[in-house]
Amino acid sequence: MILTLLSHQWKSFWRGRGVSKSIAMQLFLSFIILYLLASCLVLGLALGHLLGQLFPGQDTVKVYCGLILYYFALDLVMRFLFQELPVLSTQPYLTQNIRRSQLVAYLNARSLFHFLNILPLFIFIPFIFTNIAPAFGAAAAAAIAATILSMTVFNHFLMLYIIRRSVLNTWWLAGFLFTIAALAALDYFHILSLSSVSTFFFVKILFHPWLALLLMVLALSAFLNNRRFLLNNLYIEELSKRSGEKRSTEYTWLQQWGTIGELIGLDIKLIARNKRPRYVAIMSVIFTLYGFIFFRHENLAPFNFYILLFPAIFMTGLFIINYGQFAFAWQSSGFDGLLTGNLPVSEYIRGKFLLFNVSSTLAFILTSFYGFMDWRLLPVLAAAWLYNLGLNSAFTLWFATVNYKGIDLTKSATFNYQGIGATQWIWALVALVGPYLIIVPFVLFGAPWVGIAALGILGLISFLFRNWWITFLTKEFYKRKHLILQGFRER
């Protein structure tokens, strides 16, 4: 029975709406998953080397032991962010002829298939084979392996238990967060060093392998505790995710702009209240840190325009590229209503245009701080900003009018490739690389700054002509309106 349920889960992953039906995308998805796993494996195998280089002179095994508790504390935090309750999948089974204990066993087994459970295996276990076994013998190696596994299992079920409890009573969550914060503070102020505690424990285990049994008991108790709780509380409403009371929000500062303000408020709420757009928006903010990778001395000193322009465009335009391609698709579930209502399409498009402009400007303000690294970055960033403001916004909106694939907002964001096909990737590439068509000739002719200025001016002119763009885009939208509606209805 449990195997049947697991096979259902496997099917639901590959057949889900977030997964493209094309073989190419499935291969791509598998490739990404395998690549991530392989990277972790490589990291695990190279751990001995890495530790030797990072902490020269110290016994790598000792350092390894010190890291373990740190990792698992971090692991708890990551679980808090990423761990999902595998609940929705049980609803169809609750009324079938399946015993509760079987469902609970399935839930527990299913929940273990999470990348956070596989990650420590790949990172920590190889080291055991490469460094610990030869030095301390098979028993110690087995003990450490068992400990790592037990801690993973323990963390996993502990977190599930806390999340499930906090659905009913948020004090659990508060308590958990407080404990983590306290531990972090204690460690930061060197009152209680996690690494020394960790080293102490695990070195002890190395010499007394039987101590590992204690941790296995701990893991087992966490598992049993979770199981007991589930058996008693297998009711749909009690198991589903925390959903607090929602309040209506009004953005009064937007009121002054009438319909456009209303539309922007709608977009803001869309981003704030739905997982995938929120994910896109947060990524766009996080990627403003991308500059640190590119704006380094070896690129800044000779001021290599090719390498420096890309991050500028990327950072100021990422939101437009990621969000803008689906500008209409995000609202695909309510699109019929929007088009039937008293909303002129030109206003709707103008609202989107404004949204892109605002995001690009915000990104520019954030990234302008890179100017402190090298003031010459500012004009480059400004040119990229103007390009995104005028040209990229318009082009991407045009591309959105040929996008007939709707997006289901209720699905989560991780591994959700719904609506993303080859054309989306190609377009992103075009938007990012397009400016180079302007820059390259100028650089080759030895007047790169003129090229930068040209890019900025072109963007500015395009921005000043945005009314023309909006009329053009409205016409394009009308040409394909019924196709878009049809595509969105299919979902």
Added chain:
Amino acid sequence: MITINNLVKAYNGNIVVNIPSLAFEAGELVGVVGNNGAGKTTLFRLLLDLVRVDKGQIFSNQMDVAATEKWKTYTAAYLDEGFLIQYLTPEEYFYFVGKLNGISKVDVDEFLIGFGAFFDGSVLKSGKFIRDLSKGNQFKVGIAACLLQKPEVLILDEPFANLDPSSQMRLVKMLKDLAVQKKVTVLVSSHDLNHVTDVCHRILLMERGRIIKDIDTTADTLQELEEYFQV
């Protein structure tokens, strides 16, 4: 008010709507009945320019609905959940619709007070987004949003289907009031023959895309319809 000329719509070679000529006057309350797949919802979508016509034209107040957007200012419709914005609370949605139609928040609030009985306490101040409301409550939000706009043309697809009996009665009363007082053209489709014959002055019976009966409601209409649908 609304005129249909030689309307044809086909999907994959199957004709789903085929209406040579049809007209609705202002203030008519029209019911559309037919079995599943008769083409009722497609007809409504065509009227709202949500689906492209293959042949023919639809005129609202002498304007081709496919050629201009002006008819949207006096038309309101609710066909399914795709007409709502799922991630807003009901209040936010009402204010949004109000804003688009130049109705101030105060006026929206006043309007909603009149709907207190219809909502029965589970729509307003519910602390939920529209996507978390039950189907019936979502329908209530949709219908209320339509009526908020004080339209001249109102199109509802199977409004009685998801409502509880008291709400159905209230809706019947609201629709009757509309047609009498405000000269609103109302198009309603339904599987509920009782309500349709009770509410509507005129009933269209569709079968496989064609209108096979166009009758003014009398006392015998219910029986006539039941005979048609009898198995």
